Amino acid sequence: MIHPGRGSRIYTDPGGLPVGEGWLTVRKTWLLASVAFSGSMGFIGLLVVGTFVAAGSVAGGGGTRGSVGLAKGAVPTTYQPLVQKWGNLCKAINPALLAAQLYQESGFNPSAKSPARAQGIAQFIPGTWATHGIDGDGDGDRDVWDPKDAIPSAASYDCKLAKYVKDAPGDPTRNMLAAYNAGAYAVIKYGGVPPYRETQNYVKIITTLEKSFARPVGRVNPSRQAAGAIYYAQKKLGTLYLWGGNGTADQGGRFDCSGLTLAAYRSVGIPLPRVANDQYNAGPHPKRDELLPGDLVFFSDDLSNSRAIRHVGIYVGGGYMIDAPRPGAKIRFDPVDTPDYFGATRVTEDGAKAVPSESPEEREEKPKKDREPAGEPSSPPSRRPSEEPSEESSTAPSVPSDAPQPEGTDV
Secondary structure: OOOOOOOOOOOEOOOOOEOOOOHHHHHHHHHHHHHHHOOHHHHHHHHHHHHHHHHHOOOOOOOOOOOOOEOOOOOOHHHHHHHHHHOOOOOOOOHHHHHHHHHHHHOOOOOOEOOOOOEOOOOEOHHHHHHHOOOOOOOOOOOOOOHHHHHHHHHHHHHHHHHHOOOOOOOHHHHHHHHHHHOHHHHHHHOOOOOOHHHHHHHHHHHHHHHHHEOOOOOOOOOOOHHHHHHHHHHOOOOEEOOOOEOOHHHOOOEOHHHHHHHHHHOOOOOOOOOHHHHOOOOOOOOHHHOOOOOEEEEEOOOOOHHHEEEEEEEEEOOEEEEOOOOOOEOEEEEOOOOOEEEEEOOOHHHHHHOOOOOHHHHHHOOHHHHOOOOOOOOOOOOOOOOOOOHHHHOOOOOOOOOOOOOOOOO
16 A cells, blocks of 8 residues: 555564564574475475465365354444444345445445536436435435435345345355346346346346455465565565555666555565555464454554555565565564554455446546457446436336334434
């Protein structure tokens, strides 16, 4: 992330390596690597073994489908009660999935607007809002710019679509998301998610992002690219920090914190987003006592809001990370157990690819052909709330009066 890094709160030995409680584990690993292999490949080999030996203790980690709990700080504090409450409106959605949609649409920005006239945190356009917007907070109006109306409306719209395609074969949630993108008629016509690249990509993105917003219900599976990412980062030890640095030749091979993590995972074929608070959404979130080498570790002055994350490093074990800490400092080892420790992410390739790399405005300004994956058949226009509904989708019935109401405390 392009923000000032953390202050120096760690003693170093004359060789520049950290000392103190917990450091012996890291130092021992490095010494063993040097003696046993007399070269950098010894270190990477040791890490591969160490990572997957440790992974054996977390075998059996599962996914998050069906979980309705939100990961700590994944949703800004202001919106957590709304997402938790309305994310349980019907069985086809849950809070983590609703959060993933809001993040994909606007990045939780209630003032977001696009050239396509999409408005607010849920990116409804006026025509769709007129039909599907609801008065979520009961104050007598329906305001697309008010998250207390827009978030309930997004959940309500999802549930209406789920009701309309409930008889289509396949997973109800995936069918609902497909209807959100391509229209309910297409889901019914094809008996499930239609063979449109835009729609299939949208379904994959949201169901993948869902995992990064859900509170894990079990252990998180290890990353198989972790050792390579650490190997890259350890080669950069001693490199001077550069604000906004991506490690390019014209920058002298220098990095800032998220530039280093981006480059480390890019070296193993995983395209992380550029800034730290988006990198947090590139996979599920292991607990502190479940950290494995290669996990990204994050730091913030606001421990309730992932959008406030200001620093990131790569965990290497023994309570330490490799990070580019701040202007004037060099890439080094730092401890992770500090008061500003926010949490961790176990990077996955699908998770990284699902994180938007552009703002809603930038995505809308791109020609559609530039937003679609190459080599796939063309898809019909999207039917999501940021576009006018087609005639076929506008005939979808409203949620009946006996539809389930959200549970939880009034907000």
